[in-house]
Amino acid sequence: xxxxxxxxxxxxxxxxxAGGKLDVSACFNCGNCTAVCPLAQDSGGFPRRVIxxxxxxxxxxxxxxxxxxxxxxxGECTQTCPRKADPAGFMAAARxxxxxxxxxxxxxxxxxxxxxxxxxxxxFFSTFFSILLSSNGSFGHPELPIFxxxxxxxxxxxxxxxxxxxxxxxxxxxxxxxxxxWTMQRSRGVQLRLSxxxxxxxxxxxxxxxxxxxxxxxxxxxxxxxNQPWYLRPxxxxxxxxxxxxxxxxxxxxxxxxKPIGSPVPPWYPMRLLxxxxxxxxxxxxxxxxxxxxxxxxxxxxxxxxADWFFxxxxxxxxxxxxxxxxxxxxxxPTALGHGIFFAHVVLAMDLVAMMPLTKxxxxxxxxxxxxxxxxxxxxxxxxxxxxxxx
Amino acid sequence: MNTAIxxxxxxxxxxxxxxxxxxxxxxxxxxxxMSVLVVERNASIGGHMIELxxxxxxxxxxxxxxxxxxxxxxxxxxxxxxxxxxxxxIESIEEHHVVRLLQKPTYVNFDKCxxxxxxxxxxxxxxxxxxxQGLGSVRAIAVPFTNAIPQKAxxxxxxxxxxxxCARVCPTGAIEFDQQPRxxxxxxxxxxxxxxxxxNAVTIKPxxxxxxxxxxxxxxTLERLLAPHGPYGRVLRPSDGKIxxxxxxxxCAGSRDESIGVPYCSRVCCMYAIKQAMLLSGALxxxxxxxxxxxxxxxGKGYEQFYQNAKAMGINFVRGxxxxxxxxxxxxxxxxxxTTEDAENPMQEHRHDLVVLAQGMVPGWNPKGIxxxxxxxxxxxxxxxxxxxxxxTAPGIFVAGAAAGPxxxxxxxxxxxxxxxxxxxxxxxxxxxTTVG
Numbered sequence: 001x002x003x004x005x006x007x008x009x010x011x012x013x014x015x016x017x018a019g020g021k022l023d024v025s026a027c028f029n030c031g032n033c034t035a036v037c038p039l040a041q042d043s044g045g046f047p048r049r050v051i052x053x054x055x056x057x058x059x060x061x062x063x064x065x066x067x068x069x070x071x072x073x074x075g076e077c078t079q080t081c082p083r084k085a086d087p088a089g090f091m092a093a094a095r096x097x098x099x100x101x102x103x104x105x106x107x108x109x110x111x112x113x114x115x116x117x118x119x120x121x122x123x124f125f126s127t128f129f130s131i132l133l134s135s136n137g138s139f140g141h142p143e144l145p146i147f148x149x150x151x152x153x154x155x156x157x158x159x160x161x162x163x164x165x166x167x168x169x170x171x172x173x174x175x176x177x178x179x180x181x182w183t184m185q186r187s188r189g190v191q192l193r194l195s196x197x198x199x200x201x202x203x204x205x206x207x208x209x210x211x212x213x214x215x216x217x218x219x220x221x222x223x224x225x226x227n228q229p230w231y232l233r234p235x236x237x238x239x240x241x242x243x244x245x246x247x248x249x250x251x252x253x254x255x256x257x258x259k260p261i262g263s264p265v266p267p268w269y270p271m272r273l274l275x276x277x278x279x280x281x282x283x284x285x286x287x288x289x290x291x292x293x294x295x296x297x298x299x300x301x302x303x304x305x306x307a308d309w310f311f312x313x314x315x316x317x318x319x320x321x322x323x324x325x326x327x328x329x330x331x332x333x334p335t336a337l338g339h340g341i342f343f344a345h346v347v348l349a350m351d352l353v354a355m356m357p358l359t360k361x362x363x364x365x366x367x368x369x370x371x372x373x374x375x376x377x378x379x380x381x382x383x384x385x386x387x388x389x390x391x
Numbered sequence: 392m393n394t395a396i397x398x399x400x401x402x403x404x405x406x407x408x409x410x411x412x413x414x415x416x417x418x419x420x421x422x423x424x425m426s427v428l429v430v431e432r433n434a435s436i437g438g439h440m441i442e443l444x445x446x447x448x449x450x451x452x453x454x455x456x457x458x459x460x461x462x463x464x465x466x467x468x469x470x471x472x473x474x475x476x477x478x479x480x481i482e483s484i485e486e487h488h489v490v491r492l493l494q495k496p497t498y499v500n501f502d503k504c505x506x507x508x509x510x511x512x513x514x515x516x517x518x519x520x521x522x523x524q525g526l527g528s529v530r531a532i533a534v535p536f537t538n539a540i541p542q543k544a545x546x547x548x549x550x551x552x553x554x555x556x557c558a559r560v561c562p563t564g565a566i567e568f569d570q571q572p573r574x575x576x577x578x579x580x581x582x583x584x585x586x587x588x589x590x591n592a593v594t595i596k597p598x599x600x601x602x603x604x605x606x607x608x609x610x611x612t613l614e615r616l617l618a619p620h621g622p623y624g625r626v627l628r629p630s631d632g633k634i635x636x637x638x639x640x641x642x643c644a645g646s647r648d649e650s651i652g653v654p655y656c657s658r659v660c661c662m663y664a665i666k667q668a669m670l671l672s673g674a675l676x677x678x679x680x681x682x683x684x685x686x687x688x689x690x691g692k693g694y695e696q697f698y699q700n701a702k703a704m705g706i707n708f709v710r711g712x713x714x715x716x717x718x719x720x721x722x723x724x725x726x727x728x729x730t731t732e733d734a735e736n737p738m739q740e741h742r743h744d745l746v747v748l749a750q751g752m753v754p755g756w757n758p759k760g761i762x763x764x765x766x767x768x769x770x771x772x773x774x775x776x777x778x779x780x781x782x783x784t785a786p787g788i789f790v791a792g793a794a795a796g797p798x799x800x801x802x803x804x805x806x807x808x809x810x811x812x813x814x815x816x817x818x819x820x821x822x823x824x825t826t827v828g
Contacts, residue, residue, distance in 0.1 A: 030643075030685045031729030034738065035714030036598060044729050044738030080598055082648040082712060 005057040013054055015113050016096040017089055018303035026085040027051050033077035033087040038216040039070055043378075046070060047077055047087040050094060063098055063177070064184035066377070069363070069370030071095075074217035074234065075299035088300045096307060099362045102173040108358040115306035121358065122310070122351060129350040132158055133343065142335050146325070146342045152261035155346055159256075162353055170357045174369050181373050196379035197372075204372035208364075211239050213371075237288045241315070242364075244282025248322070251275030267326075279323050286316045311360040318352050321345035392494055392570060393501045393541075396471055401578040402426040404814055405490045406585055407478055408756075410438020411457060411800060412792025412807040413585030414464045419811035421469035425818070428577060429464065430492060431474045435539035437461050438587055442522065442611060444618035446800055447666040448697035454538060454618075461540045474541060479574075481582055481762040486787045486821065490577045496570035498546035499532070503565035506542035508534055510557035510566065518550040520622070524612040526629060527622035532557045532566075537620060580821065581787050581814045584764065584772055585807065586756035588793035591645045591653065593748050599644060604718040605630040607746045610663055617670050626674045628745055631722065635678055635745040638671055639726055640664040641713045642684040646751030646797075653751040655769050658797040660749035661688045665701045667747065672704055681707040681741065683728055691801065709739075716746055752797040764788050771796045781810035789814055 006012075014022050033047045034040045040047070045067035053062040062068070071091045078088040100109035110117040136154040138144055185192055207213055218235040230236055251274040258271070265272055289312045293304050321344050328338035356362060404420050406413045409431030417427045429436065440446075441461070443453035464470050473494065480491040499510075511533040520529035522536045532546040546557070546566070558566040593601040593609050601607040606628050615621045628635050642664060646657040661684065668680045687708070689698040702708060711728040719725045723742045730739055754770045764783035767773040772790040776782050781789045791810035792803035 028685070029731055030712035031731050031737070032712040032714045034729035035711065035727045040729075041727075041738055044736075048729060048731070049737075080596075080650050080714065082643070082650060084649040 017093040018305040024090040026083040064180040066370035066373040078299035200375035240285030247278025318348040402428040408585035409436030415807035434535040434545040492575040494573040503563040513560040523622040586794040588752040590750035639743040640682040644748035657752040
């Protein structure tokens with residue numbers, strides 16, 4: 001297969017870097033980043049090799065490299081880089097670039113390259129959902145319960161369509177990545193075993209849900225950077241965000257399937273309790289993330305792009321308005337304020353879902369897929385009969 | 392303490408630092424008839440070179456080259472030497488310099504001491520020998536090392552138990568417990584800064600865990616292990632005294648690394664690592680020797696051939712920056728590296744039982760507040776004039792050797808000669824102008 005070189009690749013990736021400060025061209029390929037990385041020990045495939053791909057313009061190889069997504073941005077490589085080339089920052093920028101390239105609508109590119117583009121996309125979706133929701137809302141009647149102010153059925157109908165559209169878009173993105181990976185492996189003569197696919201998917205989901213490899217990053221951090229209390233370690237914090245979010249998603253889905261829409265239930269009703277706890281856990285995690293970014297300090301939190309801020313802030317606002325809704329429903333009479341909060345929450349939640357394949361949020365898709373592809377590529381080869389006979 | 396010199400002595404030139412660069416400058420000037428004072432902060436002249444076993448690329452014995460230079464300087468009629476002396480200030484007034492010196496007390500009268508070492512043999516207090524990089528031990532009163540110049544005993548007040556035995560056994564009554572620091576002001580026309588370098592700490596990179604193992608050593612420690620008159624007389628592991636079977640050299644461990652604040656190349660590490668690897672393969676014929684490097688900088692005369700010889704000798708060269716060193720399984724040292732030359736198996740972990748960190752060269756002395764010569768961004772004395780490479784920013788103050796930047800012995804000696812010539816020219820012009828005026 002011919003190698004196609006994109007001489008502008010590095011410039012394109014740089015546009016995704018934090019504050020335009022990313023300068024990985026200082027890299028002289030010493031390999032410190034790979035050797036120091038607690039996650040690259042088995043393959044040695046990143047960050048140096050991925051940086052090299054970008055340096056020499058091998059875009060196809062870069063996008064087909066599942067190694068890009070095996071990095072959890074602990075920042076160890078950036079802290080020890082002899083050239084201050086910021087490999088962790090590069091990996092983050094390259095992932096953002098990959099999200100833009102996998103997305104077929106072109107919106108991801110707009111959202112990830114600049115703060116303005118990001119805001120434009122956000123405003124577009126916010127306006128769209130506001131208009132859509134308002135079209136069936138009953139404004140000027142503050143005495144109405146919130147699910148009559150915005151009819152629950154209407155919200156759910158929009159939600160189902162939204163999930164279907166986003167699901168399709170995400171699926172196409174995943175397909176794009178898988179196709180690139182597959183053809184690259186084929187061109188390299190790597191024999192992928194179809195029978196290993198279920199095992200690979202299982203191991204990827206298991207790793208994603210339990211953050212198993214992420215934990216390695218954390219241990220490295222505590223060894224070198226001194227002890228952080230367990231509740232502040234990146235592993236715990238990220239797990240809190242993810243599990244909290246999943247709990248809320250599950251609660252919403254079950255709620256929709258098992259219960260008449262808008263019927264009042266006490267807080268200890270299982271689904272509502274699950275959502276409430278999930279919300280609090282997620283709020284804790286996302287708050288720690290935001291405080292850490294605001295404080296700056298050690299890599300990778302010393303540099304934040306707009307996109308780095310956008311996703312956690314959006315998540316934070318969504319969760320906070322959601323939790324406020326939980327309080328608002330106990331007010332003696334629903335008020336305009338209550339309606340406003342509820343309206344904002346529904347719009348933000350829809351923004352969050354709609355922008356999932358476009359923002360940093362997309363890592364949940366691509367990282368999980370990358371873990372599966374990695375497991376597939378490294379699945380032990382089947383022992384053939386002849387080899388067995390020789391043994 | 393040398394009391395033969397007082398403030399009435401005003402030499403033509405004062406050389407700060409008695410290492411190979413300072414001695415070469417002093418000898419070149421003295422041979423032209425100028426009077427030179429050499430100021431050395433340690434108890435002996437000779438600098439780092441006298442600590443080395445052999446030099447690259449000729450594999451000549453280092454002390455066989457240094458000792459004659461030291462001796463020549465010590466016996467030169469135009470050279471005076473003050474050891475154990477710190478420079479407190481160099482005040483420059485219209486191209487005239489007053490060098491303010493502080494002679495630290497040695498508690499031994501140098502006029503009386505005959506270097507017989509009876510005090511050393513009688514002393515029963517020992518401490519880790521700084522000359523042997525802490526591997527051997529030295530008595531609290533001792534001649535600094537075998538071929539030290541001057542051959543005078545120095546009492547280390549920090550470790551002395553003040554038992555008085557040395558004073559009782561001294562045949563000439565040279566021990567003076569009441570010696571006080573002595574201040575001198577030397578007037579001179581020119582100063583050469585030859586203050587050399589020091590290595591940054593082996594613990595500077597936390598990922599190398601040098602604080603956890605005594606077998607992660609500095610290259611100067613290995614020089615002592617390799618020296619025929621070294622602490623053990625052979626190469627042994629400092630931790631348990633075993634003969635190492637696998638030795639690793641980790642290059643760029645203290646330089647070319649912005650994460651520890653030393654972005655520049657120390658220039659000598661590639662070559663001394665190759666030299667030490669060669670000497671080790673002689674001392675330990677059965678040992679595996681590996682050099683981990685980013686790129687080999689063998690730029691001097693005969694250096695590339697030296698490198699090729701090492702490769703031909705079977706020394707293993709692995710390209711890649713070592714990211715971590717960790718003590719494992721009791722006494723092994725695990726070295727983690729991504730070798731960029733092995734595409735199939737880039738991540739490698741190798742086990743060694745002795746690791747030598749190529750520490751970076753950093754300035755040996757900070758002139759700030761002492762002399763008004765400026766330093767460059769890297770901390771070494773600045774030499775801004777391309778056509779006068781030994782001139783500092785202060786008139787009449789010159790620099791030679793590693794004080795101006797990392798340098799090997801050959802370059803240091805060449806630069807010391809250049810500094811001497813520039814000083815000589817400077818003084819000639821200054822004096823002929825004065826005479827005419």
